[in-house]
Amino acid sequence: MxxxxxxxxxxxxxxxxxxxxxxxxxxxxxxxxxxxxxxxxxxxxxxxxxxxxxxxxxxxxxxxxxxxxxxxxxxxxxxxxxxxxxDCNEAELFKPKKKQTNVIMMVGLQGAGKTTTCTKLAVYYQRRGFKVGMVCGDTFRAGAFDQLKQNATKAKIPYYGSYTETDPVKVTFDGVEEFRKEKFEIIIVDTSGRHRQEEDLFEEMVQIGKAIKPNQTIMVLDASIGQSAESQSKAFKESSDFGAIIITKMDSNSKGGGALSAIAATNTPVAFIATGEHIQNFEKFSGRGFISKLLGIGDIEGLMEHVQSMNLDQGDTIKNFKEGKFTLQDFQTQLNNIMKMGPLSKLAQMLPGGMGQLMGQVGEEEASKRLKRMIYIMDSMTKQELASDGRLFIDQPSRMVRVARGSGTSVTEVELVLLQQKMMARMALQSKNMMSGAGGPGGMASKMNPANMRRAMQQMQSNPGMMDNMMNMFGGAGGAGGAGMPDMQEMMKQMSSGQMKMPSQQEMMSMMKQFGMG
Missing domain, CATH: 1.20.120.140 (SRP54, nucleotide-binding domain)
Structure with missing residues (x-):
């Protein structure tokens, strides 16, 4: 990035x-x-x-x-x-209001990605309950209307444009009025790209602004243009007086400091940043969150905002978790939700502990591949197996063999999925017990009793290889009795380098039984 x-x-x-x-x-x-x-x-x-x-x-x-x-x-x-x-603390971003028309005009250099950004912005607001439409005011670039039409159709956003009218002022005015009559709440107007030396095009941009009277004008700024970003943004500021900036192409390998300079030069806040070509590669900008991700600290606030905007299907997962349960079906639902949330590298950058940098080591493709294999494993399970807590597989190990064959994976991978689901189930149960006073009949205390813990620890101490595998699997796990949280950084490093040793089938079964998971 x-x-x-x-x-x-x-x-x-x-x-x-x-x-x-x-x-x-x-x-x-x-x-x-x-x-x-x-x-x-x-x-x-x-x-x-x-x-x-x-x-x-x-x-x-x-x-x-x-x-x-x-x-x-x-x-x-x-x-x-x-x-x-x-961060521009002095400047406040425009906040569109529902049940009234909000016109947003997009300006910027040609090739900055305005049309794609218009679509991303439209989807962003649509997911938040706004009635959104897009107007193509670019009558200069060949294929501009076709591109907007294709993007809008794919994103299911209403659009307006013309193949015959060449006056961009008339097209944009007619489009805005059309959507205004139909009580659209947000109307996004895409304009043609222009350079600060093109005086005629700049005058045209001013005329469009006068015709449609936008509530907000946004400059779309390419992160890769370097030092010229400052002079270009100043020229646009003088003509269109834009109130916000959207920085695009933040996924490229090019330098992006010029875009940061433009923020200070115009004293204009950044509203959003685009980090890829896909619709979901778009996020609200926060100066604190941006620097946090830059330095590997994470951006939990941004992650929560992103999750809430997805309207993900949770099924009965939340209800089950509150009741102290977490089935294989719940695990499958959560993994599918993660896949819907966009690139894993984007999510990793929002997590603390340098997870974004580690994703770079493992690789987006490899991480996604491993996640998909876990989903394939659960897709190969029956409804009865998914609705269970996994004990069916302990009682009937042949089920693991069947699932492994059906998913094109190994028995060890199936066991690891079961083990991860069990860990989540234990967390759910522990959460419920903490809320209810803990330790009732059939609760954590009955499964994780001292006798079981003592036997499990004795078995691991008598088998150094098993202890090494357990510690490797959890990246060192820390704390007496393995009570600490897994060191995820170390685990990912080991996974990427192939150093992590997986427990044997016999050791895995033994661990699951000894820790009350069987």
Whole structure:
């Protein structure tokens, strides 16, 4: 992803400070030098970089007091100043209102991806309950209306355009009026691409604005155009006075710092960012969330917003979980939902702990392949098996063989799916017990009693290989008796490198029985 290398370099610079025994002026200067070099090489404006450098230095000096952990202070100051670099606190984004017409006009350079972005924005608002329509005001580019028509049809968004009318002002006015009469709540107007040196096209853009009187004008900015982003955005600001920016092509390997410079140059907030060609590769922008993902901290708020917008089918999963149950059917539903939520790399970047960087090591294709194999396994199960808690497979191991053959996988992979489902089931039961006072008849306490735990631990201690496999499988799992949470980073590293040793079938069966899973 664009800026991924920037995030890694900034992380390394700050990491070197935290590893130092003594944090003095030289250590801080070296860190600032590395951060500034990384920003400059990503095409961030040199003046902005110089200002950032001084702000970080002054803030560290101002907050450095006796008793303060200087390493944590430096981490916080760097993070906060990077957020300020991409966030315009003074400018508020336009919020469309329901039950009234909101006209949004899109402007930008040719090739920035306006038409595709119009579709993504339309789908974004449609998923949030708005009645949305799109108008093609690009009568200059050959095939512009065909592209918008194709995108809109695929996304099931109403559209308006003309093959015969060449006046973009008339087409956009007629389209907006048509949708206004039909009480559409959001009307997105796509305009032709133009360059700041094309005065006639800029005048045309001004005339369109006067005709349709948009509630908001958005500039679509290509993340890859580098230093020219600042001058181009200033020219558009003077003519169209756009109130927000959408940055596109954030999935490319090109530099994206120029787009960040445009934010500061126009003092205009970023509304959304596009991270790919597909409709779902579109997300609301948050300065704090963006920097969090950039530095591998994660963006839980963004993840929750994305999940809520998907209107995913949960079936009886939530009800079952509250009752302390989690069946194989529930597990299948959740895996299918994950696949619907878009690229796994996008979800991983929203999770804390550097999961986005680790996804880069495993690879989008490989991670998706492994997830699909798990779904294939459950697709090969009968309704009776899916509705169960997995005990049928322990009592009748031949079922595992049948499912493995039907799904084109191995028995070990089937066992791992069962084990993961059991872990989720135990979490559900533990959650229920915590809410109800825990430990009732048939609860966690009856299954995970001291005698069972003692026997299981004795068996693992007497079999070093089994202990190694268990620890490898959970990435070190930590804590006495394996009570800690799995180290997911280590687990993914081992999976990607092929170092993870899977338990044998006999060991797997034994573990499941000893821990009350059978």
């Amino acid at each position: 664009v800026l991924a290398d920037l995030g890694r370099r900034i992380n390394n610079a700050v990491g070197n400070v935290t590893k130092s025994n003594v944090v003095d002026a030289d250590v801080i200067s070296n860190m600032l030098k590395e951060i500034c070099n990384a920003l400059l090489e990503s095409d961030v404006n040199i003046k902005l970089v110089a200002q950032l450098r001084e702000k970080i230095r002054k803030q560290i000096d101002a907050e450095d007091k006796p008793g303060i952990n200087k390493k944590k202070l430096i981490q916080k100051v760097v993070f906060d100043e990077l957020v300020k670099l991409v």
